[in-house]
Structure formats: structure tokens, C-alpha cells
Amino acid sequence: MVELLAPAGSREALIAAVESGANAVYLAGNMFGARAYANNFDEDGLRWAIRFAHLRGVLINVTVNTIVSDEEIPAVRDYLRFLYEAGADAILVQDLGVAKLARETVPDLPLHSSTQMTVHSLEGVLALQSLGFTRVVLSRELSLKEIRHICANCSVEIEVFMHGALCVCYSGQCLMSSMIGGRSGNRGRCAQPCRLPYTLVDENGDDVLGSQAGNYLLSPRDLNTIDIIPELIDAGVASLKIEGRMKRPEYVATVVGTYRGAIDTYYAGEGYKVSEQSRDNLAQIFNRDFTTAFLLNRPGKNMMSDRRPNNRGLLIGRVSGYDWDKRIVTVKLSGTLSLGDQVDFWVKVGGRVTATIQELWDAKGRNIESGAAGDTVSFAIPSAVRDHDRVFKVYDASLMEAGKEMYASGAPVRRIPISATVTAAIGKPLTILLDDGKGHKTSASTEFIGELARKRPLTEETVQKQINRLGTSVYELESLTITIDGEVMIPMSEINEARRKAVEQLDELRLAEFRYPKRQLEALQETRPLPAKTASLMVAVDSVAKLKAAIDSGADGILFGGESYAHKAIALEDYQQAWNLAKAAKVRIDFNLPRIIKENHQKSIEKLLVAWQETCPPDAVHVHNIGALALVKRLTKLPVHADYSLISYNKNTLAFLREYGVAEATLSPELNLKQIQEIAKESALPLTCIVHGRLELMISEYCVTGSFLGGVDGGACTQPCTKGHYALKDRKEARFPLVMDQYCHMHVLNSKCLSMLPHAMKFAPMGIAMRIEAKAMTEGEIRHIVKAYRKAMKLPSELDEAQEAWVKEQEGSEITRGHYYRGVL
Template structure:
């Protein structure tokens, strides 16, 4: 049976998930989890959570899925040892350095690859399996067909999301929160800039959508797979995951209960069906409207909640009248509304009006507790509304109370039935035995030796009354067998104590069973192929056209990084790679070839054909951006491999992993500070590169805003407006974030500011950095030539440039620039 995996950001949410039928829970401690703003669990609470869940045969997966600094490595080791000893069933990780430390520190603790690893192909799954991972959480951008293919050939368990909030960016690939606000999603502190308003503008800065769309162009709807649960199960998925560690326990309770019923209905084999009440419950508890994301195709704008980025609730009626003097609204209901509920009116002017129902009258003016669909009701609201305004219920008091009952009483809701046997005889201790359905037997004996009864001998009725009092334990009596030899007396307190011992003994047996672990597969790190060492280069200029490559080389670049994605939405042919190779060789420059940041199974053949073609014009190195491409290039070629920045080299452990895996160089994460970079460089086992100039990619997305709202994507073939002009997203502060659409129809959101470290160009080599990388795909040829020449000149300046030299540098780099995280770091 498929695992139902639920989130828990608090003790209450944990209980809610378990009591409503989750098979496993994922949660985090107070560090290293990708939801740092959830309540989370300290160590004592983690131990208690694991004990609570394991008694009920529910697994606990702990998220350790942030990127980690070198200073955090020792606390991380200690934390991993604690998790292993406390009985955690698995840890989820994103950072390859964290995976390496986990292998060394707790070799038998199962490793799950977080969705933050952006695994979108079977190649990535197989690579992680070879590294000792026992489960992979797939990227949320995959279709059912792709998931089915991966599950059919995967050597490990596959986990997919089935409900909750969606990221518009491939998870683990987002720098937007980090670059805009200094709060890193990769460090668990995403500020969700995707939920803010943006305007789509053309090259002239003109709004190209107007009222055709809302303002929340990067805000997806929430994922709901309630209608495709059979498809996901039949695809071979091992675990279905609910997103929501930041959500309240009532949300967890409701969503888990609904999907538990759906999954059980499927396995019952009596025909899969979802009731309207179940749909309404899912929508009522929280929704931004729902989507199946990419499971059934590419939905375009139908995937987006562009009119509202937060909970919209459930439509339950429209305004039919408003009394301006009394401020009483009359509503014709299309759904239930009761006392304690909260509603939002979507008014035509001024946004929305919110009211909590404290009193309710029907069409005849009589006080009522609730109204049903078809009824007309009236109640007070604080602000004016108009006829036909829509009314949404955003808080359902009855639903919330129902959810709360499953976690707030302190007593178990889902109990484990046990058969109880009691034996009592004169001259013997009384014995209580509890037996569960799995054959576990817990026994407790009295210290008291049974005596002949003088007045009231033990009877089955007396024993039943005492042993059925299982209180807050997880058990309930389903049957009782009493073996009473003669007229015997045992004090009630002694019977109670024997019952308590039996409960403890059964607890211990159930805990022992679930905490037994299989040995984790040994990772295969070492690369056996002798790979060449790339020639050194001061500057590596990343370009996607031959004209840009020629401009960079003519200006003095001693390295070109060519290809990968095209910012001009066109396929880069093998002949272009060959011509770039020839140009670099003629200039005596290093030539590296790039691969795409995101590759699905359907796109991998294209990459494989390119790699095969490269044999005729071998690059100095091939750059890879994800674990799948790293494994593919390692498997199919003997080229030098360079781990580019989106593979996230953030600590020495990751660099050591990459070295063992056969990588010859790495571009450091742009979220590192200059101080952290210097420290890393001192002990790095690999030559290092830093990005010093250009518009950094803040997001890479399978959703395209121009194709969705201008090109008809999702309604038919996209008309590709991206080939007829350039577009940008404008935020509330009028900052412009240019958009680039590549040959795979991925949208790349670029930073509004250009990263420039030109005033510090002369310091990188002394800091131990071999190569400076210029991201030039978004630049014109003249700009590339000017920037390369400027960096060449700046490198010759002293580490503390003279005032005139600094003035010249500032003139060259322009005004709209940023130093990124080199000096401010991230939270």
C-alpha cells in the first residue's frame, strides 16, 4: 500500500496527522530544516514525537534539507547521531556535503533525497541510488507519464507531492528570496517573493496584460491530486506527500483525513469516487484554487492564482441586498454558513470585506444557527458591499472543531485493538496479557500473591472494569478472556499495576519492531576514469551564441563557457559548439561546454547526442548543474567535469564529494560571502570558480508567464511570443526582472540588478579562486566586450585601487548593480 506522508510543524500537527491516518510524518528539528519559520521540534520533543509515532506504526522522517556552512558541520554530525539514536526512520537532505557527512556519521540511517535536489529524470534517481539514497522525492514539475516511467525503472522508492502549496521555481534552484531580501530558500528561510504582485512589461516598459490577468503572475494555485490518486498509485509511487509544515494542525487533520479516505477507497476496489463534501473540505481548509500542476499536461495560466495569492476559501453565495444604515447584508447561499464562520466579500471596488458570523437571521428575520444552500440569510458586516458581490467562507467553525477533536483531547482517537487475557489463582501472582493483531504480547504480573477471598472474590465483571481502563494509552480492549481458579482475592491497585506493566511491555515490543533498520547500501563515490585537467583561465565568460563568444574572445577572455540553455529560445546545434571550439582554439583560450540546468527524461536524448558529438571537438570541461547531468557526463564521457553553481557547492564536504565523484572543478554558490569563500579556498580539494558579473538567474521555471498569458499555452500550442520581443516582470518598486525563455520552454527570471565585483576583481586570485565567471548570456555583444576589457584592466590594479582607478571602475560597471552576497551574506 502506498504511504500517506504528512507534514508536522508542531506537536499538535503531529498528533493531527497520526490520528487522521498518516503512515509517515516528516518534520524538522530546530536547525537544518527547509521551513525554519515553523515551530519545529527541540530534541526532547523529537524523541517524544518518534516514540508517539512509532507506537502507532507511523514512521518519522526528519528534514535536514538545507545547505550547510562549514561552521555547522560539527553540530550537524552531533544532530545526525542524535536522530539515529532517537530512532528516526530517515533523513531528507539537499546538500551533497550533508549526504557525505551522514554516510560517515550514521551509515545505517536511511537517506531520502529532498525535492530541493531538483530530480526530474530517471538518471538522477539512479545516480542517487548509487550514492546510497533509499528514496528520491521527485521535482513537482513531472507528468504522470514521466513519473510512471521513473517508477518502473527506479532502484529505490519514489515519493511525490500530492497536495499543498507549489513553488513556481524548480525547488532548490531559487535565488529570488535570497537576492531580493537576503532570506535564502536554500537555508530554509524563503520570504516567498513569488506571492507578491508583478506586472508583465515589454521592452518599452508597457503593461502587456492589462486586465487580462491579475497581479500575482508568479503565484501558483495549490496542488490537489484528489481526482488522480488512482493514477499516482498505479504509476508505482511509494509515498504520496502533503506539503504544509507551516500550516495549522486543523489543516493537517482535514487534508490527511480526506486523502486517507480516498486512498482506502481506491484499495477497497469498489470504484473510486470523491464526494462533494470531501472536495469542499479540502477547499475550505485552505486553497488558492486548485491545480494538478504538470501531472496531466502543461496547464499554463490555469495553474496560476494570479488574482489572489492567499487563501480564497469556498464560494458560498452572493449578496442580494445591503442595508446601509444598519450595515446588514443579505446573502443568497450556495453552501452552508453557520455561527462562528468567517467570510470574505470580493467587492468590485476596494478589494475585500471580512466578517465573522456572530448572529444570523433567516429570510423571515428569525435567529438561526446556520443556513444551507438555497437559503437567504442576513448578518452584520463592518463595511459596505454591493449586490452580486461574491461571498467566500474562509473559516468554517464546524470543520475546524471537527479537526480539533482529533488532536486536542489528549486521548487517542485511533486506538489499537488488543485481546486481553487475565489469569488469577490462589498462591499465584495475577497475570495480565495484552496481544495485538501482529502477535505482540505484553505481559504484566502483580507483586501480590493471590489469596483466598473472604468476602468478594474476583469475577470477570470486576476484572473487565479494571483492565479495560486503558486511559491515554494507545490501546482499546476488543476481547477479554479470564481464567480464574477458585475464589481468589487481589487488590484493585495490584490489577491496575499489572495492566500498566502489560501496556509498557507491549509498547516496547511495538517500538522495537519499527525501529529495526536494514543496512543502507554503500555509496559508490570514486570515479575510475582518468579525466584530464582543464587549462587554467582567469575569466570564463558564459555565452549562448557564436557572436557573443567571438566578442568575449576578441576582448581578451581566456575562457568561454558555451551553450547549455539558449536565452533566445532556440536549439543550439552541435555545429555551433564545434565552431565555438574552433574559435577558442584559435585564440588559445579555454573552451568549456555547458549543459542545461533542468533536463527531463524526454530531453535527455538531446543532451546525449551533444555529448557524443563533442568527441570530435573535446571541450576542456563540461559544466553540469544537477546530479543527473553529473552522472550522465561521468557515465558517457571521459571529459573533465565542472560542477556549476546550481549544483550548490557551499562547504568543504560538498567539494570533497565532488572530488571523489570525479569532478575537476566547481563554481561556488553565489550565496557565500567573500569571507566564507576565502575560508573554503584555503582547504578546497578542487580548483574554484566564482561568478563575479552578470544578471544571476533567480528562478528557472517550467511555467512561462508570456506563453501562458500571451501565447495560449495550456489551451493549445504556444504561439511563442518570446520570439517576437523581450519581456520583464516589474515589481511594486518598479524594479525590472528580465525574462529569458530557453529551447526547452523553461522560463528564467533574471535579477533586476547586475552583479558586479569589478572593484574587487584583483582580489580573487589572492583569495585562492582560480577563475572568475561572467554570466553574459543576457548581455549584448558590445556590452560583453566592454565588460571583459574592464575586468582585464581592473585585475592589474592593486588590491586597494587608487581613487582614480575606483572612479574608472564605477563608470565601467554602471549604476544598477549589486555586490550580491559577497559582503552581506544570507540568513
């Protein structure tokens, strides 16, 4: 049976998840979890959570899925040991350095790859499978067809999301929160800039959408797969996951309970049906409207909640009248409304009006507790509304109360049925046998030896009453067999103590099932050649013309290809021409792979790799995820460079990459200069840092222009990205350029250009190569900035007034130092 995996950001949410029918729960401790702003669990809380869940046969997976700094490695090591000793069933990781640490420290603790690892292909799944991972959480951008293909061709467990909030960017690839506000999503502190308003503007700064779209152009709807649960199960996934560690326990209870019912209905084999009540419950508890994301098709604008980034509730009627004097509204209901509910009116002017229902009147003015669909009701509201304004119920008091009952009663909701056998006789202790029907049997006896009763002999009724006193234990008595031989007397306290011991023993037997199997992990230690050439100043370009500009102005290394910012395919002939030009100029030439390589594009990439090795072998191939890394290793003997999106944030990750056969690495742009200096002193690999250019803040399967201008949802896109240049403008008038590559992935670039020009001379002494990201530049801009860096590299580390003035003139005004001098939270 497929696993129903629920989130828990608090003790109450954990109880709600388990009592509502989850098979497993994922949660975090106070450190190293990708939802740092949830309540989370301290060490005592984690021990309690693991025991609570295990007694009920539920697994606990702990997220350790942030990238970590070198300073944090000792604490991570201690934390992993604690989780192992506490009995966590698995850990989820993003950082390959943490995965290496886990292999060394707690080799038997099962490893799950977080969706933050951006695993989106069979190649990536098989790579992690060979590394000893027991489960892979796939990227949310995959289709059912792709999921089915992966499940059919691997032996590792596959986990997919089935409900909850979506990221617009591929998880693990987003730098937007980090670069804008210093709060890193990769370190669990995402500020959700995708939920803020943006305007799509052309190169003149003019709004190109107007009223045809809302302002929340990066805000996806919530995932809802209630209608395709059979297809997901049939695809072969091991675990269906609900997103929501920041959500309140009532949300967890409602969503888990609804999907529990749906999954059980499917396995009952009597035809899969979803009730309207189930649909309403999911919508009512929280929704930004719903989508199946990319599971069934490319939904385009229909995936986005562009007019509202937060809970929209459930439509329950329209305004039919408003009393201006009394501030009483009359509503014709299309759904239920009760006392204690909260509603939002979507008014035509001024946004929305919110009211909590404290009194409710029917059409005749009588006080009522609730109204049903078709009724006309009235209630007080604080502000004016108009006829035909829509009314949404955003808080359902009865649904919240039902959710609360799943965690707040103090007694178990779902109990484990057990059978008991009790025997008593004169001259013998009373014995209690318990059996949970799952192979766990326990026995406990009284210390008191049965005596002949003088007044009140033991009766079956008395025994049943004492055995039934299971109180807040997780068990309920399903059957009881009692044998009393003679008129025997046993004190009630002795019976109670024997029952308590038997229950404790049963607890321990059930808990003992959760033990780790021994695992054999594959040794790594693969050596690959280093690139034949080194380069102090690399320039990343996507066309031959830009390559020429970079070489002519002094670049001693070129990173060519990968994605085209001009939405054009980069053919083998382009790579061969680039290689010939670089070789003639005696500069280093690396080839880049796309950041995302889905199954439908992999064959063409495989052909490129083979052709590169045979006809134009680059000095290194740059890879951006574990799948691409494995692909290059499988098909070529070329040196591999782990680029910045295969995140290297600590020395442990660099050590892992070296052992896995990587020759070089580009460090994460979220590191500060001090951290970079420390890493460079002991790095297992030669290093590069990005020092200039517009950093990619997001890469997305969703495209704003294709969705709202190109008609993606209607079939083939008209490719507006080839007819003009577009950007997203935020509330502060900052413009984030948009580029669409040849695979129709949208890249959101930073509004400001990273520049370390005044500090260019500091990298070579650290032994670090510099890289200019020039794909978003013109040839003229490339010539200008490469020459500037060549000159700046020769300047002293302390600039005089004239040199500082020259640097400012070269850089321009719209620049940022990124995280070099501030780092991230």
C-alpha cells in the same frame, strides 16, 4: 499500500496527522530544516514525536534539507548522531555535503533526497540510488507519464507531492528571496517573493496584460490530486506527500483525513469516488484555487492564482441586498454558513470586506445558527458591499472544530485493538496476557499470590473493569478472556500494576520494530582528469557571435552553450564552431549542459555528449544537478565541472564532488567573500566564482508570456518570447528580465547586474577563477565589460580616487555586489 506522508510543524500538527491516518510524518528540528519559520521540534520534542508515532506504527522522517556552511558542519554531525540515537526513520537532505557527512557518521540511517535536490529524471534517481539513498522526492514539474517511467526503472522508493502549495521555480534552484531580501530559500528562510504582485511589461515598460490577468503572475495555485489518486498509486510511487509544515494543525487533520479516506476507498476496490464533501473540505481548509500542476498536461495560466496569492476560501453565495443604515447584508446562499464562520466579500471596488458571523437571521428575521444552500440569510458586516458581490467562506467553525478534536482531546483518537487473557487462581499470581494481533505478545503477573476470599471474591466484571482502564494509552480492548479458578482474592492495585506492566512491555515490543537495517554503501573515489587549460576570466555565452566578442576582448576561457536565451536550439555545429574558434585563439573552452534535462530531451543531450567527446572535446562539461553529473560520467571520459546550481556551499560538498569524479566547481553565489576565502584555502577542487552579470533568480517550467500571451493551455504556444522582450516589474518599479530557452523553460533574471569589478584583483590571489555571465548581454556589452575586467585585474586592491571613478563609469548605476559583502540568513 502507498504511504500517506503528512507534514508537522508543531506537536499539535503531529498529533493531528497521526490521528487522522498518516502512515508517516515529516518534520524538522530547530535547525537545518527548509521551513525555519515553523515551530519545529527541539531535541526533547523530537524524542517525544518519534515515540508517539512509533507506538502507533507511524514513521518519522526528519528534514535536514538546507545547505549548510562550514561553521555549521560540527553541529550537523552532532545532530545526525542525535537523530540516529533518537530513532528517526530517515533524514531528507539537499546538501551533498550533508549526505557525505551522514554516510560517514550514521551510515545505517536511511537517506531521502529532498525535492530541493531538483531530481527530475531517471538518471538522477539512479545516481542517488547508487549512492545509497533509499528514497527520492521528485521535482513537482513531472508528469504522470514521467513518474511512471521512473518508478518502473528504479529500485529506490519514489515520493511525490499530492497536495499543498507549489513553488513556481524548480525547488532548490531559486535565488529570488535570497538576492532580493537576503533570506535564502536554500537555507530554509524563503520570504516567498513569488506571492508578491508583478506586472508583465515589454521593453518600453508598458503593461502588456492589463485587466486580462491579475497581478500575482508568479503565484501558483495549490496542488490537489484527490481526483487522480488511483493514477498516482498505479504509477508505482511509494509515498504520497502533503505539503504544509507551516500550516495549522486543523489543516493537517482535514487534508490528511480526506486523503486517508480517498486512498482507503481506492484499495477497497469498489470503484473510486470522491464525495463533494471531501472536495469542499479541501477547498475550505485552505486553497488558492486548485491545480494538478504538470501531472496531466501543461496548464499554463490555469496553474496560477494570479488574482489572489492567499486563501480564497469556498464560494457560498452572492449579495442580494445591503442595508446602508444598519450595515446588514443579505446573502443568497449556495453553500452552508453558520455562527462562528468568517467570510470574505470580493467587492468590485476596494478589494474585499471580511466579517465574522456572530449573529445570523433567516429571511423572516429570526435568529438561526446556520443556513443551507438555497437559503437567504442576513448578518452584520463592517463595510459596504453591493448586489451580486461574491461571498467566500474563509473560515468554517465546524470544520475547524472537527480538526481540533483530532489533537486537542488529550486521549488517542485512533486506538490499537488488543486482546487480553486473564487467569487467576488461589495460590497463584494473577496473569495478564496482551496481544495486538501484529505478532506482539506480552505477559505480566501480580506479585500478590491469590488467596481465598473472605468477603468479596474476584469476579469477571471486576477484572473486566480493571483491564479496560487503558486510559490515555494507545490501546483499546477488543476482546477479553477471563478464567477464575475458585473464590480468589487479588487486590485491585495489584491488577492495575500488572496491567500497567503488560502495556509497557507491549509498548516496548512495538517500539523495538523500528530499528535500522545494516547498509552497504558504495565507495566513491573516482578520479577524472583536470581540464587541460586553466582560465582566470571565463565568459559564459550562448552564441558564436558572443563567443567572438568575449575572445576578442580578452577572455581566456569560454563557457559555451547549455540554454539559449534567444529561444534557439544550439546545434552540434555551433559547438564545433565554438570549439574551433577557441582552439585557434588558444583559450579554454568548456561546454555547458542545460540546468534541467527532462526525459524527452535526454536523448538529444546524450547524442551531443558522445559527439563532443569524438569531434570537439571541451576542457570541461558543466553540470547543474546530480542527474546531469551521472549522465556525463556514464557516457564520456571528459572532465566535469559542477556548476553553481549543483550547490557547493561548504568544503564537505566539494570533497564529495571530488570523490564522485568532479574536476572543478563553481561556488554558490550565496556565499560571502570571507566564506569563499576560507573555502579556497582547503578546497578539494579548483574553484570558480561568478563575478558579473544578471544572475538567474528562477528557472521555471511555467512561462508567464506563454501562459498569458501564447495560449499554452490551449495547445501549442505562439511563442511571444521570440517577438519581443519582456520583464516582470515589482512594486518598487524594479524590472526582472524574462528569457525563455529552447526547452521553453522561463528564466527570471535579477533586476540588477552583479558586479565585482572593483574587487577583480582579489580572486587570483585566492586561486579562484572569475566568470562573467554574459548570455543576457549584447556583443557590445560583452566587449566593454571583459576589457574592463582585464584592466581591473591589474589594479591594486586599494583603489585611488581616479581608479574608483573609472570603475563606477564602467559598471553603471544598476549594479549589486550580490552576497559578497552581506551573505545570507
